[in-house]
Amino acid sequence: xxxxxxxxxxxxxxxxxxxxxxxxxxxxxxxxxxxxxxxxxxxxxxxxxxxxxxxxxxxxxxxxxxxxxxxxxxxxxxxxxxxxxxxxxxxxxxxxxxxxxxxxxxxxxxxxxxxxxxxxxxxxxxxxxxxxxxxxxxxxxxxxxxxxxxxxxxxxxxxxxxxxxxxxxxxxxxxxxxxxxxxxxxxxxxxxxxxxxxxxxxxxxxxxxxxxxxxxxxxxxxxxxxxxxxxxxxxxxxxxxxxxxxxxxxxxxxxxxxxxxxxxxxxxxxxxxxxxxxxxxxxxxxxxxxxxxxxxxxxx
Amino acid sequence: xxxxxxxxxxxxxxxxxxxxxxxxxxxxxxxxxxxxxxxxxxxxxxxxxxxxxxxxxxxxxxxxxxxxxxxxxxxxxxxxxxxxxxxxxxxxxxxxxxxxxxxxxxxxxxxxxxxxxxxxxxxxxxxxxxxxxxxxxxxxxxxxxxxxxxxxxxxxxxxxxxxxxxxxxxxxxxxxxxxxxxxxxxxxxxxxxxxxxxxxxxxxxxxxxxxxxxxxxxxxxxxxxxxxxxxxxxxxxxxxxxxxxxxxxxxxxxxxxxxxxxxxxxxxxxxxxxxxxxxxxxxxxxxxxxxxxxxxxxxxxxxxxxxxxxxxxxxxxxxxxxxxxxxxxxxxxxxxxxxxxxxxxxxxxxxxxxxxxxxxxxxxxxxx
Numbered sequence: 108x109x110x111x112x113x114x115x116x117x118x119x120x121x122x123x124x125x126x127x128x129x130x131x132x133x134x135x136x137x138x139x140x141x142x143x144x145x146x147x148x149x150x151x152x153x154x155x156x157x158x159x160x161x162x163x164x165x166x167x168x169x170x171x172x173x174x175x176x177x178x179x180x181x182x183x184x185x186x187x188x189x190x191x192x193x194x195x196x197x198x199x200x201x202x203x204x205x206x207x208x209x210x211x212x213x214x215x216x217x218x219x220x221x222x223x224x225x226x227x228x229x230x231x232x233x234x235x236x237x238x239x240x241x242x243x244x245x246x247x248x249x250x251x252x253x254x255x256x257x258x259x260x261x262x263x264x265x266x267x268x269x270x271x272x273x274x275x276x277x278x279x280x281x282x283x284x285x286x287x288x289x290x291x292x293x294x295x296x297x298x299x300x301x302x303x304x305x306x307x308x309x310x311x312x313x314x315x316x317x318x319x320x321x322x323x324x325x326x327x328x329x330x331x332x333x334x335x336x337x338x339x340x341x342x343x344x345x346x347x348x349x350x351x352x353x354x355x356x357x358x359x360x361x362x363x364x365x366x367x368x369x370x371x372x373x374x375x376x377x378x379x380x381x382x383x384x385x386x387x388x389x390x391x392x393x394x395x396x397x398x399x400x401x402x403x404x405x406x407x
Numbered sequence: 408x409x410x411x412x413x414x415x416x417x418x419x420x421x422x423x424x425x426x427x428x429x430x431x432x433x434x435x436x437x438x439x440x441x442x443x444x445x446x447x448x449x450x451x452x453x454x455x456x457x458x459x460x461x462x463x464x465x466x467x468x469x470x471x472x473x474x475x476x477x478x479x480x481x482x483x484x485x486x487x488x489x490x491x492x493x494x495x496x497x498x499x500x501x502x503x504x505x506x507x508x509x510x511x512x513x514x515x516x517x518x519x520x521x522x523x524x525x526x527x528x529x530x531x532x533x534x535x536x537x538x539x540x541x542x543x544x545x546x547x548x549x550x551x552x553x554x555x556x557x558x559x560x561x562x563x564x565x566x567x568x569x570x571x572x573x574x575x576x577x578x579x580x581x582x583x584x585x586x587x588x589x590x591x592x593x594x595x596x597x598x599x600x601x602x603x604x605x606x607x608x609x610x611x612x613x614x615x616x617x618x619x620x621x622x623x624x625x626x627x628x629x630x631x632x633x634x635x636x637x638x639x640x641x642x643x644x645x646x647x648x649x650x651x652x653x654x655x656x657x658x659x660x661x662x663x664x665x666x667x668x669x670x671x672x673x674x675x676x677x678x679x680x681x682x683x684x685x686x687x688x689x690x691x692x693x694x695x696x697x698x699x700x701x702x703x704x705x706x707x708x709x710x711x712x713x714x715x716x717x718x719x720x721x722x723x724x725x726x727x728x729x730x731x732x733x734x735x736x737x738x739x740x741x742x743x744x745x746x747x748x749x750x751x752x753x754x755x756x757x758x759x760x761x762x763x764x765x766x767x768x769x770x771x772x773x774x775x
Binding site: 184 | 608
C-alpha cells in the first residue's frame with residue numbers, strides 16, 4: 108500500500124503547522140520524516156491517520172482518501188502516536204489483548220508478526236504498562252500497533268526518549284517488519300536514524316526541504332567538511348566563528364564540523380589561525396558529511 | 408460484539424484498579440445517607456428552654472408541666488426577671504424563653520385572655536420556627552382540655568393530620584434527595600472523567616484510529632457505570648429501609664426501573680460533558696458546578712420548589728433531578744404506581760433522548 112500527499116497545508120488558528128507538503132511513499136518502503144521538534148511531523152501523521160483534516164490538499168493511503176474513506180483507512184493502518192498512549196493501569200498482556208480484540212483479531216492469530224518484539228517484553232507480561240522502562244514501553248506500543256497486521260505502519264517519533272541500545276534494536280525490528288511487506292512511515296528528530304531509511308524527507312518549519320535517499324542527500328552536500336578538534340571546545344567554536352573565511356560551524360560530539368567559504372582551503376592556514384588564538388592540541392581532517400550536515404546546510 | 412465486550416472488560420479493569428475512586432464510589436453513598444439520616448435533620452428534640460414565670464399560679468404550672476413532659480423540650484433554667492433573658496440566650500445553650508405574664512390565671516378567668524411571650528433564638532430560623540409551632544400546639548392542647556368544662560357558643564378546632572410521612576421524619580425526605588445526588592454524581596461525573604481521561608492520556612487517538620465505532624466507545628464507557636450505579640441505588644434503598652425504617656410503599660420493581668432510567672439520563676449528561684471538556688479536571692468541575700449545585704438547590708431536595716421565585720421555578724423544570732425526586736417520593740412515600748408518574752417518566756425519557764442525541768452529534772470522530 109502506498110501513501111501519497113499532495114499540497115497538504117494545515118494551520119492551527121494562526122499558526123501554520125505544515126505548508127504545501129507533497130510526497131509519495133512506495134509500497135513496502137521505509138520512509139523517514141526527519142526534522143526537529145515543531146517541524147510539523149505529528150501534524151502530517153495525524154492528517155494521514157484521519158485524525159485531522161487538512162485545510163488544503165489531498166492525501167490518500169492505498170488509494171483511499173483520508174477524509175472520505177476514513178473508515179477503510181482506520182481498519183488497515185497501525186498507528187503509534189508520539190506520546191506513550193497505552194493504558195498504564197493495564198498489564199502488558201491486557202493491553203495487547205485489548206488492541207487485538209478491538210481490531211477483531213487475537214494475539215495467537217498474528218503472533219508471528221510481533222513475535223520478535225514481543226518475546227523481549229513477554230517476561231514482564233503481568234507488569235502494568237505504566238511501570239515499564241522507556242524502551243519496553245515502545246516495544247509494547249509497537250506490538251499493539253502491529254497486532255492487527257496493518258498494511259501501513261505510522262510511527263511518530265518511536266525512539267524519542269529511548270536509550271541508544273533500545274533505539275538500535277527498534278530500528279532492526281523496523282527493518283524486519285519492512286521485509287514482511289509493511290509500508291512504514293516513521294518520524295524522528297535523530298539525524299543518525301535517517302540513514303536507516305530507504306528514503307527520507309527533511310522537514311523544517313512545516314515545509315519540506317528535500318526528499319531523497321539518505322545517500323543521495325549526503326552526496327549532494329556541496330562543501331568539504333573538516334573535523335576540527337582542540338583542547339578548549341568553547342573557545343574553538345568561538346574562534347572558528349570569527350575566522351574570516353568561515354562558512355559554517357557546528358559542534359558535533361567532541362569535534363566541530365567546519366566548512367570554508369573558499370574552494371582552495373589549506374588546513375595549515377586554519378591551523379596557524381587557531382594556534383594564534385591560543386588553542387592547543389589542534390587536529391584538522393576531512394570528514395564525510397552526514398545527514399545532519401546536509402540538514403543544517405539545507406536549513407540555512 | 409466481541410470488540411465491544413473487550414472494550415467493556417477494559418473499562419472494568421480501569422475501575423477496579425483505581426482503588427481510590429472505587430472507595431469514593433461506594434463509600435460516598437453510605438456516608439451521605441448516614442450523614443443526612445442522623446446528623447442533618449429538621450426535627451427538634453430535647454431543645455433547651457428557659458421559663459420566666461411572673462404569675463406562678465395553677466395555669467402556668469400546668470402549662471410548664473405539659474411542656475417539660477413533651478420530648479421536644481427540656482427546661483434548663485427558671486428566670487426571675489426580663490433582664491436575665493438576654494444573658495441566658497448569650498450563653499448559647501437556651502434556644503427559647505417562655506415568658507408568662509403577671510396574673511395569668513386571673514386574666515384567663517376575668518378577661519378570657521392571657522398572654523405568653525415566646526422568645527426564640529432565630530440564628531437558626533428553621534429551629535426557631537419549629538419551636539414556635541411545637542409550643543403553640545402544646546398551648547392549644549391545653550386550651551382545649553380547659554375549655555371542655557366551660558360552655559362556649561362555638562369553637563373552631565383545627566385537626567391537622569400529617570400524611571405520607573406521619574412522623575415528620577426528615578430522613579424520609581432526604582433519602583430520595585441523596586439517592587438522586589449520588590446517582591447523578593456517580594453516573595455523570597465518573598463517565599465524563601473516564602472519557603476525558605482517554606483524551607488526556609492520548610489513548611483516544613488510538614481508539615479513533617481503530618475500527619471501533621463512536622457509539623461502541625460511548626456505550627462501552629457507559630455500561631460499567633450503569634452496573635455500578637444500580638448497585639449504589641440498591642445500597643441506598645437497603646440502608647434506608649433497614650437503618651431508618653423507611654417504608655417503601657410502592658413497587659420496588661417500578662422504583663428500580665425508574666432509577667435505571669435516571670441513571671441513563673445522568674450518563675447521557677456525563678457523555679455530553681465529556682464532549683465539551685478536554686481534561687479530567689474540567690470534566691470534574693463542570694459536573695460538580697453544573698450538576699451538583701442545581702440538583703441540591705433547584706430540584707426541590709432541600710428547598711421547596713413552590714416557595715421559589717417564579718423564574719427559578721421555571722428553571723427547575725429543566726433539571727432532570729426534579730422529576731426524579733417527584734417520582735421516587737411518589738413511589739417510596741405515597742406508594743403510587745405508573746398511573747400517577749407517567750408524565751414525569753416521559754419527561755425524563757425525553758431529556759435522556761435529547762442528551763444522547765446531542766452527544767452523538769457532538770462526539771468527535773477526529774481530534775478537532
